[in-house]
Amino acid sequence: MYLVLDNFGEGLCKHLNGHLVSALKATEVHTLIAGIALPNEASIALHEKLDFVKVGEFEKVGIKFDNF
Structure with a gap:
């Protein structure tokens, strides 16, 4: 889910x-x-x-802010 909010931080x-x-x-x-x-x-x-638990991490699979 991806939201663009004007009132970020209000818990939506x-x-x-x-x-x-x-x-x-x-x-x-x-x-x-x-x-x-x-x-x-x-x-x-x-x-x-x-209650999500981190089980792994993908490394260098995409570029964000001009970095892998």
Whole structure:
């Protein structure tokens, strides 16, 4: 999920992702996978609050801010 917000930091992403995770947990979905383009401390913190656990990291698979 990617949002462009004028009022960043008001918890909309946490609210929407929380509902999404809750809805999926009520189904037979076994695993949820999130991909975060680094650096993005806010997204990491959000996913940790939603009980996501880091299990790996892809290195040099894309360019962001003119860097791998």
